């Protein structure tokens with residue numbers, strides 16, 4: 001049997017709201033040409049990429065290294081991992097239409113089919129095995145944002161929540177038995193920090209322990225691992241309860257349940273111990289005595305399915321994005337269409353964006369300000385421009401007219417959600433918004 | 442016939458060198474479980490992600506918006522685009538192993554197969570069609586880094602250069618006829634800037650024009666488009682020559698040829714005009730007179746296949762990465778193992794990385810310094826530590842001993858490739874390296 005991944009289906013059902021909001025906010029659409037694989041529009045992709053950035057910043061701090069692993073693997077691999085036998089009906093199968101290989105490697109049949117990956121674990125086991133590992137090298141932690149595919153029947157498909165193609169903020173930790181507690185504690189801390197970016201927090205955690213029978217490993221190994229999980233949970237100061245006997249046969253797990261603004265519960269993060277997959281892949285490390293040991297594998301995802309988490313956030317924020325996530329950050333509204341006012345508006349946009357007003361002449365830095373900025377220089381009234389910009393969800397509105405041009409420096413009157421209008425220097429605006437990953441104002 | 446994408450095979454062959462170097466530098470490996478889909482190790486992924494960041498920074502400046510599009514599409518889509526008929530043998534076919542849909546949308550057969558995408562263009566056409574577009578909305582520019590699959594026979598596979606799975610820095614521009622020149626000029630500028638990050642520049646460009654017969658569109662349309670391409674090329678000050686009659690039947694193209702350090706030529710970037718695909722997808726925009734017009738599609742990639750470009754860079758730099766690309770940026774070598782020296786080494790690492798020395802207690806920012814830092818506190822001699830660090834390719838080496846602790850502030854002696862040893866404050870080091878995308882020192 002395969003290592004089950006963090007689930008991508010929710011324990012409660014999301015209201016259909018995210019479809020309507022997703023359409024109104026121009027975030028995504030669905031197509032019959034690829035039912036279950038949402039098309040993320042530019043603004044939807046913006047949200048996706050900001051979430052990915054947020055996770056990447058935490059990955060670095062928590063010692064995860066990102067890897068890029070294949071999308072298709074031969075049937076032999078899925079048989080080794082157990083997915084072909086036990087998870088096969090949920091997988092897509094891949095065959096070459098034209099060219100066929102003649103030699104793909106010993107033991108692997110030439111005309112073997114591939115499976116389109118439903119999860120990253122087997123690929124990460126291959127990556128672990130590319131080097132000899134000693135006890136000092138552990139834990140080894142891999143992160144991966146690959147697209148994953150699972151074959152849901154089309155009747156069940158729904159927006160961003162029930163899909164055939166999705167991405168996880170997937171992570172696998174290969175560690176020694178004595179490292180389990182610290183890794184779990186660290187993962188719980190990361191979950192807590194990441195959720196705090198959305199003013200969310202884990203509502204409750206469930207620890208599923210060893211089933212009565214049909215489990216792999218010894219009772220001692222389970223008892224030892226469960227004790228470490230309990231200790232980490234106790235020390236986390238989070239609200240947890242045991243779920244005795246409900247663990248998978250290959251290891252105990254922790255499910256993390258969120259409660260959103262509307263009181264709805266969502267199962268997002270999962271932490272799953274796995275005594276089996278490292279054995280199936282014959283993964284080893286060398287201990288202090290130079291004998292070989294099998295590492296423990298921890299599967300974990302913080303957001304879970306990023307698409308599903310986006311659906312949750314779409315409903316959570318209802319289009320009122322915190323500044324750092326907002327695909328529409330700043331709109332500059334010109335009070336007239338004179339050349340000097342337009343030039344001043346361009347100057348402000350240039351200062352905020354970090355890009356020259358008059359065309360790109362040098363390589364853009366990876367680190368400069370990258371606010372999303374719009375200039376509305378149409379001939380509409382200021383009132384109409386304001387309404388339009390607010391409808392589009394702009395977080396900061398700057399009015400630019402004769403007064404601002406006369407003042408000569410780059411200073412703007414700006415209106416900021418929750419703060420009203422005030423005068424502030426553009427440099428100060430940049431400071432406030434640039435610093436800190438997730439300040440909402 | 443389909444729109445051909447920028448080619449992923451080189452006009453000249455790379456030496457096999459990148460295999461050896463890739464292994465020595467621990468960048469990637471291949472597996473018989475997925476021949477042709479390289480496994481990028483953590484350091485290889487680091488390079489990949491830095492290249493992606495570099496392109497993303499330029500995308501923002503040049504008005505490209507990133508989208509996230511499906512991996513599999515029904516046969517109907519590939520028939521519409523023409524790929525199923527004309528490109529089919531190079532594609533992989535996908536079928537669900539278990540659950541089958543009952544309704545996938547009108548006109549699209551229930552049990553239809555999917556094709557695993559070899560290119561992003563059809564998906565971007567679907568995205569263009571999700572909104573009504575006016576002449577004022579054009580150009581619409583999409584960028585996409587999706588994994589792509591093409592079925593090469595296994596005998597032809599080789600490292601990162603001849604693969605079945607790869608990623609492009611893919612872009613599609615939907616524009617009016619009168620915008621072609623500016624878009625081409627802007628694309629050439631971007632190519633030039635991006636290559637300059639590697640101290641490379643386009644060696645020559647080839648303009649392939651209308652074939653004698655069997656072309657779509659009118660002679661006038663071709664003449665108009667070719668004139669704009671020529672003007673953009675002339676104004677670019679790049680070395681170009683015509684390749685008369687060698688364009689595809691659906692549009693003229695520009696091939697860009699690089700010459701590396703070793704004098705080898707590589708075809709990387711391509712700019713391909715396409716009069717056909719927008720017609721096949723019935724894409725339209727509304728012009729000034731409110732009548733509908735068909736946009737012109739420009740396919741373009743700057744790096745081309747990112748994996749193939751990595752192979753080029755691996756040979757180009759031979760492991761001596763510029764600082765911004767280097768997966769091993771800073772190594773701090775302790776002169777002894779006293780607590781105060783170790784604490785000071787941790788303090789320097791913390792200042793450089795922007796992370797607290799004593800555990801992560803708050804959300805990590807998306808924008809803080811993210812140098813890759815190692816502390817070598819083993820009991821080896823300083824000489825051995827230096828040799829080891831240089832072998833691993835570290836760009837900056839800091840020695841930390843009693844002297845540095847006594848000085849009390851965070852100041853380091855550092856050795857920098859090409860500059861020798863000198864004393865510098867850590868803050869100054871950060872300033873020098875943080876600023877600018879691609880400073881090599």
Ligand SMILES: [Zn+2]
Pocket residue numbers: 003004005006119120121172299300
């Ligand atoms: Zn897993």
Ligand SMILES: [Zn+2]
Pocket residue numbers: 444445446447560561562613740741
């Ligand atoms: Zn294309």
